Amino acid sequence: MSATMTLNSLRGTDWTGQRRARVSQLTGSETVGEVVDELVPVMHLPSNVPYAARYGSTKLNRSERVGDIGLPDDAELTLAPEVSAGNG
Amino acid sequence: MRLITDYQLILDILTPEGRELGQTPVQVLERYVEDARFSGICSHALPPSCIAGAATLVPLWRQAGVDPSLTGFRLDLVCDCDGTSHRFSKSYGLTALQRPVQHATALLRDKGQLQLAESVRYRLCAFRTPAAPGNNRRLRRTSEVMPYPLQPQSLPPLVPPDRSASEAMTSAFSVLLSEQTRRDLEEETLRSIEVGTEQAGMLVGHLRHDPHRQQVFLHITAQVLADTQVERQMMAFHFHAETFLAARDAIRLRAQGEHIIGWWHSHPSCQACLQRQDCTVSTLFFSEQDCLVHEAAFNQPYMVAIVTGKASERQARKPAIQMFGWQDGCIVQRDYHCMPPSG
Numbered sequence: 525m526s527a528t529m530t531l532n533s534l535r536g537t538d539w540t541g542q543r544r545a546r547v548s549q550l551t552g553s554e555t556v557g558e559v560v561d562e563l564v565p566v567m568h569l570p571s572n573v574p575y576a577a578r579y580g581s582t583k584l585n586r587s588e589r590v591g592d593i594g595l596p597d598d599a600e601l602t603l604a605p606e607v608s609a610g611n612g
Numbered sequence: 613m614r615l616i617t618d619y620q621l622i623l624d625i626l627t628p629e630g631r632e633l634g635q636t637p638v639q640v641l642e643r644y645v646e647d648a649r650f651s652g653i654c655s656h657a658l659p660p661s662c663i664a665g666a667a668t669l670v671p672l673w674r675q676a677g678v679d680p681s682l683t684g685f686r687l688d689l690v691c692d693c694d695g696t697s698h699r700f701s702k703s704y705g706l707t708a709l710q711r712p713v714q715h716a717t718a719l720l721r722d723k724g725q726l727q728l729a730e731s732v733r734y735r736l737c738a739f740r741t742p743a744a745p746g747n748n749r750r751l752r753r754t755s756e757v758m759p760y761p762l763q764p765q766s767l768p769p770l771v772p773p774d775r776s777a778s779e780a781m782t783s784a785f786s787v788l789l790s791e792q793t794r795r796d797l798e799e800e801t802l803r804s805i806e807v808g809t810e811q812a813g814m815l816v817g818h819l820r821h822d823p824h825r826q827q828v829f830l831h832i833t834a835q836v837l838a839d840t841q842v843e844r845q846m847m848a849f850h851f852h853a854e855t856f857l858a859a860r861d862a863i864r865l866r867a868q869g870e871h872i873i874g875w876w877h878s879h880p881s882c883q884a885c886l887q888r889q890d891c892t893v894s895t896l897f898f899s900e901q902d903c904l905v906h907e908a909a910f911n912q913p914y915m916v917a918i919v920t921g922k923a924s925e926r927q928a929r930k931p932a933i934q935m936f937g938w939q940d941g942c943i944v945q946r947d948y949h950c951m952p953p954s955g
Contacts, residue, residue, distance in 0.1 A: 539856040540872045542912050544756040554751075566753040568642035573908045576853030583854075604853035605908040609812070609877055609901045 531590060531597050536563035536577075539604040543567040546598075552591020556584045560603060569603070577601045613645050613757050617669035619738040621685065623709065625716050626733040633725055633732065636716040641669065643911065644704055644941045648687040650760065650913035652700035653821075654784040654828045659698060660762040660821050664691040671738040672703065680737040684708070706736055708940045711903070760819055760914065761871045767822040767829050770949045783939055785828040787916055787948040790817075793835050794933065794950055797876060800837070801920040801931035804878040805886065810849045812877035813837040814859045816870040819914050830873055830914055831951070836862050838875075849877065856909060874910055874937075877902070879921035881928040895921035896934045903943055906936070913938045916946070 533548035536559075545566040547559055560577050569575070577584045579601055584593065621638040645667045652658035670686040673679065684705040691698045713734050720726040770786065793815075804811035817833040838855050863870055879895035896919055898906075906917050916937040923932035937946045 539853075539860055539909065540912065542758050542761075544758060546754050546756070548752045548754070549750060562751055562753055566755045568646075568755070569911070570640075570904075570908050573904065578853070578857060602857065604856040606851070606853055607901075607905045607908050608850045609899070609905040 531595060533598050534559055534563075534590065534595065535598060535600040536560075536567060537600055537602055538567060538569060539602055543569065550590065552589065554590050555586060556588050556590060556593075556601075557586030559590055559601070560586065563601070563603065567603070569605075573605045573607050575603045575605050577603055613642065613649065613664060613755075614666040615641055615645055615669060616666050617641075618740055619669065619671055620741045621669075621671075621682075622737045622739060623712055623716055624735040624737060625713070625720060626735060628731060628733060630733070634716065634720055636712070636719070638709065638712050638736070640712060640941075644685075644708065645687060645689075646911075647913045647938060647941045648689055648700065648702040651702050651784055652689060652691075652698075653760065653762070655700070656826045657698060657700040658689065658691050659694045659696075660764075660828075661759050662691045662693050662698070663757040663759050664689045664693070665757055666690075673738075680739060682736045682738055684736070685738075704940060706734070708942060709734070709736060710942050711907075714900075760912070762819050762821050762828065764823050765818070765820040767820070767825055767827050768951070772949075783937060783946050785830060785914065787935065787937070787946070788829060788831045788951045789933075789935075789948050790831070790833050790951050791953055793832055796835055797918065797920050797933060798931050800835075801878045801880070802929065805880045805928065808880070810878050810880060811837070812849055812851070812875065814863065814872055815874035815876055815916065815918065816863050816866070816868075817873050818870060819873065828914075830916065832873060832916075833868070833870060834866070835876060836866075851905065851909070872910075873914065874916040874918070875905070876918035876920065878931075879919055881922040885922055885928040889927060891922075891928065892924045893922060894924040896923055896932060898934075898936050898943065898945070902936075906943055916948075917943075 531550055531552045533546055535546045537544045545563050547562045556577055560575055623636050625633045668688045671682050672684045674681050686703045689700045717732055800811045813835045815832050817831045819830055821828045836859050838859055881895050885891045885893050916935055919934050920931050922928045926932055935946050935948045
C-alpha cells in the first residue's frame with residue numbers, strides 16, 4: 525500500500541492480550557523495530573529479551589518503515605518474545 | 613498502571629564484609645504494582661473489575677531523615693472503577709527483591725567483579741528523583757490498564773492441595789488443575805523421556821472469583837502443546853515468537869472461552885535414572901532460564917508454570933508435577949489442587 529497513508533498511531537498488545545499500549549505522533553518513517561522498542565517499556569515488558577511483532581497473520585520485519593507496509597492508522601500489533609527455557 | 617513516586621530505588625550490592633560492589637536501580641517496580649492490584653482483588657479490598665490507573669510508592673525508611681536505606685516500600689492504590697472509592701496498600705520487604713538482586717549479581721559475575729561461589733549482601737536505598745528534563749520525546753506513549761479476565765463462578769469443594777514439596781507456598785488464590793490435564797502432562801513427560809528432549813506447552817483455563825465465598829481461583833482446564841518453531845534439546849528448548857502466537861491461535865480455535873494462564877515444560881530424567889529403581893535424583897526445579905521465560909511471557913500475577921519430571925522419592929516412569937507462580941513480585945513454588953472430573 526501507499527506510504528502516503530496517514531498513520532498517526534499504532535497500538536500494541538502482548539501475546540496474551542493482557543498488556544496494551546499505544547504509540548502516537550508517528551510520521552510513518554519509524555521502523556517496526558523502533559515502534560516495538562517504544563511499546564515494550566510502556567507495556568511493562570522485560571527489556572532483556574527480543575520481541576517480534578505481527579499484524580494479524582503478517583509477520584513484520586523490524587527494519588521496515590511502518591509507513592511502507594500498509595498498516596492502517598491505529599492498527600494493533602501483537603508482540604511476542606523469543607526466549608529459551610530448560611534444565612540448564 | 614502508572615507508578616507515582618518522587619524516589620528512585622537503588623540496590624547496593626555489598627560483600628559479606630560490607631564493601632560496596634555495585635549499585636543498580638530497581639527497574640521492575642511495575643511488577644509489584646500489578647501484584648498489589650491483584651492482591652487487593654484477592655483480598656476483596658478492590659473490586660474484580662479494578663483497573664486502578666496509578667499506585668503511589670512510599671519508601672519505608674530505616675531512620676527517616678538520617679539514612680537513605682529502607683526496610684522496604686509500600687504501594688498505595690486507589691480505585692474508583694465501580695463508582696465507589698476503594699483503597700488498598702501492600703508493603704514489600706527486602707525479600708521481595710530477590711530477582712533484581714539476582715540480575716545485579718549476575719551482571720557483576722559477568723564483569724568478573726564477583727566470583728561464582730561468592731555470596732553477597734544487599735541494601736535498598738531511596739533517593740529523590742532529580743527534576744526531570746523537559747520531555748523531548750517525539751512519540752507519545754500511553755498504556756492501557758486491562759481488567760483481569762475474572763468471571764464469577766462458585767468455587768467447587770477442594771481436595772487438600774497436592775504438595776509435591778514441603779516448601780510449596782500457599783498463595784492468596786487457589787489453583788485447580790483438572791485431572792485430565794494432569795494425566796496429559798504425565799503422558800507428555802513420559803514421551804519426552806522416550807524421545808530424549810524437553811516438551812513444553814501452554815496452560816489454558818479460567819480465572820474465577822466466587823462472589824459468595826469471596827475467593828479468587830484459577831482453573832487449569834487443558835494444556836496445548838507448543839509445536840510451532842520450538843527448538844527442543846535434552847536440556848533446553850527455545851520458544852520463538854511464532855510458538856506463542858500459534859498457541860494463542862490454537863486456543864482460540866478451541867472456542868471454550870479459555871485464557872492463557874501459564875505454561876508447562878518437562879525436565880526429563882536421564883536413561884540412568886530410568887534403569888535404577890532406587891535413584892533419588894530430582895529434576896523438579898525452576899531454572900534461571902525458566903524464570904526469564906516466565907517474566908517475559910507469563911508476567912500477569914495470576915499466571916503459573918508447571919515443571920514435570922522426576923521427583924527424588926519417585927521412579928522416573930512416574931513423573932511428578934511442581935507448580936510455580938508469582939507471589940509478592942517473586943517466582944515461588946506454590947500449591948495446587950487436583951480437580952476430579954465433574955459428573
